[in-house]
Amino acid sequence: MRRFGQVDIRQLKTFIAIAELGTLAKAADAVGLTPSAVSQQIQALENEVQAELFDRSTRPMTLNNHGLQMLEAAHNLVRSADDVIDAISGKAITGTFTIGSVRSSALSLLPRAIVALKADYPDLKIKLHVANSDELLNDVVSGRLDSAMVAEHSGVPSALRWSPFINEPLFVIAPPSTPQMPATEMLSTLPYVRFNSRFRLAQLIDTEMAKSGIATTPIAEIDTMTAVVACVVHGLGASVAPYSALKESLGEVVSAPFGNPQVYRQIGLIERRTSTRTIVIDRLHQHLVSFSGEYGVAR
Missing domain, CATH: 3.40.190.10 (Periplasmic binding protein-like II)
Structure with a gap:
């Protein structure tokens, strides 16, 4: 069992799933547990932090102030744990990584970053898809794309994270x-x-x-x-x-x-908050920052 202090990483992943999907049932499907097991994990997490994380008077229940504070910390802890485990195990990065982009002047940066990424992960197949911002956002949410390059956008769904790489x-x-x-x-x-x-x-x-x-x-x-x-x-x-x-x-x-x-103007990468390609997206972001020169924005 992976633990961070006294907090089980699986509890944090379940907590993230509820926060992003809105209901215990949807979260249970996402993490492969029963709704009852999901409820037990959240109760255990709240007992550990000694605070309620959800406003249960609303339907669906929503994060309260403690929950909002916990969400960002949970993302960071889960990412750190997964990255360390992958690095120690020497797990190879394989499969297909799909990246989207708007038709931006900054699109010239992306091919160079993809070439560098391919050198990092030679067993990884990379596919590039160019479309408009709305289509890219929908494709990342649905999982058809792992990530996409878009300009600062006021309509980014809560299930996605946007990280600028150039200002x-x-x-x-x-x-x-x-x-x-x-x-x-x-x-x-x-x-x-x-x-x-x-x-x-x-x-x-x-x-x-x-x-x-x-x-x-x-x-x-x-x-x-x-x-x-x-x-x-x-x-x-x-x-x-x-x-x-x-x-x-x-x-x-x-x-x-x-x-x-x-x-x-800022341009960045969007990804699902529950993405399984965090290591690859982080590396792509690093390359884009590098190729952006003095205007690069570290993640």
Whole structure:
């Protein structure tokens, strides 16, 4: 039996399952126990910590303040125990690891991280699927994907964990022949190449433009950031782009920070809180942080 202090790791896994799935019956199915055994485990856990962890006056029951504090600790303890056991046993990482991604300028980081991950786990098959954020969230929740790369998202279900790996700045960019001038002047005097998509980045840019009261003269609306940057490099007009889309072209454009203070956007990995691929996802996250350079965010 794995124990952490006087707490059984199995009790913590059962506690996590109830917190995420909402009912004893669903948790029992998830951990392979009867509802009665699940109830006994939770009672034993509450006796050990000397506090109730659930508000049982609601249906389904919900975590109380003690339970919310316990949940994050339980995740960390379970992850630590499983990682140590796998490391000591030398368990090989095999099977298929499925990773999803939005069509982001940061997508360029993912192939490099996957190659590095493949070197870490040569027996692991890796598959990449590109889709929109909502589809990726649903696929991770359902288990069709092990993890996915998405921008900061307000609609992440409680069953998922989102961990940022990059926090990158946005820049106003203009053609290389443009005289140096304030960012707001570039946007208001030059033709504007607008990034027009359903992704959060486009909403982030439009919101800051509206807040700053910048009046633009649109010349084009484009739904991929790579094409936006190419249009600016070739002289069509000015635009706004994140660092990951610019790092190969910074010497070919005039740039200035976007926003006052400068606007940043975060991208991270989502995973199920009960994922069995935590070791692989942690390693992938480490590689993404490394390839993000100075803007990487440690897990």
